[in-house]
Amino acid sequence: MRIIGGTHRGTALAAVGQGDAAAHLRPTTDRVRESLFNVLQGGRFGDPIGGAQVLDLFAGTGALGLEALSRGAAHVTFVDNGRVAQKLIRENITKLRRQDDTTVLRTDTGKLPQGTPCTLVFLDPPYDQNLGGKALAVAKAAGWLAPEALIVWEESRAQIAPHGFTTLDQRRYGDTWVTFLRHSS
Template sequence: MRIIAGKYKGTHLYPPAGLETRPTADRVRQTLFDMLIHAEWGGQYFLQDSLVLDAFAGTGALGIEALSRGARKGFFCEKNKSTRQVLEKNLTRCHCHLNSVIYSDYQALPITEHPCNLVFLDPPYRKNLIPYTLQTLENKNWLSTRSIIITEIAQDENLMLNDNYHMLAERNFKNTCLKFWVKRK
């Protein structure tokens, strides 16, 4: 697993211990960022000097990739203590630990005055955590009407969100499905 583009391009990340964490594959991350930058609804706004939240960070690959491509600050949430230690090592390895903040869980996020432009939600598959996480993020002001929310779920998993969210695009892979959303209100 490595960073694909930007100032940390080619940096190999430390892998997680055990099977509890499922890192996003390099080719899935490449497609995700290509779509984010080149889609009609996307653009550099979501990366250049932006605030990024990686709510189920694991190794931090998604958030670090955004920092590598020009994001100003990354906020990372990781509940598992040993995985959080791997995340810390990866942030240090990429020299982005000074513009990153780690929280033990998305529920531990404080209320913010500066919503994130880009939000990654890649929770454990088939646990239906995304709707509850979005509600928590809304309540704590981490989402604005311009935020792009990218969810990663299992290919056979069904994700239903309320009318506050509009799906912009979807991309399917062998075992994974990426969905790109924008908050309507």
Template sequence: MTRIIAGKARGARLDVPSSGTRPTSDRVRESLFGALESAEAIAGARVLDLYAGSGALGLEALSRGALSVDLVERGRPAAAIVRRNAATTSKAGGLAMARVHESAVHPFLLRAAGPYDLVFSDPPYDIEDAAMNADLLALAPLLSPDALVIVERAKRSTAPDFDGAGLSLFREKNYGDTTLWWAEPADAQPAAESQSR
């Protein structure tokens, strides 16, 4: 069972697609969101959750004070579950409704307007490196100047090509078989020095 961990919708239960997705574990979500709150990266943020699965990452951000959330999920059954979870979270926390886009990620990025301040990308473990890197390249123009991009992949996977997308990697953390990469626009003030977050 997956639940919203903290914020206005804390405890809200989220359904998880029965197949085709890989929900981020509670332990990883807790660690990730603790770090994001320490960086003051959630409150008021415009959030984009790519390969949303159940929508848990984007909806957690909404519960914790994000201004808006776009959830992108290609699979029709999964997108239906994301919509249901978005409604549950909105009702539980008295929050604005997250926008759910039933679309493949790359076409969505090519038509999206942005800007986004916080982006989660949790592609399927079997996605080809070239496709993942093409997503990052399409994402880069949609980012605000001090945006954060978090990519989740298997630890054994190839690291994303942030440099090729004009992004700069500044943190990498392993959680068992999972790795989270943190990046920002290459011309941004270094995250460790930024006082605006």
């Protein structure tokens, strides 16, 4: 895995190795990440990355949030409670020297503390466990979602927008579906 574009383009990220099967650590492939960032920067959603406050839920390796930083996001908060994921996120932040514009929270997405509103949210829950909608509801209740925030939800199938959200687009990349939502506040 590597950073696809921006200031850190080409930088290899920490190797996942054996990963963490119990935590369902499943990094977004370079191909899917490149495709979804092409959509984000294609103009359809304006410029959702430049200067963004980003929330990366179920962050795994942190690749999505770090890709956003590389492309101009202002700050990323990574949320993952997995031991292996925490280690990988911290290694990758150190590798890119982005400690000053990142926060790492080791908590379950169902127990988020009160937060700062974010304009871009990456949501990549373990597939087929119905955790994404619950995580969005908790993030909304805890103040993590700015009005009109853009949510990028990666799952094994297209997702239906929960109450308070509007579906903007859905794309399939192999066995991965990416659903783009707008927080309707």
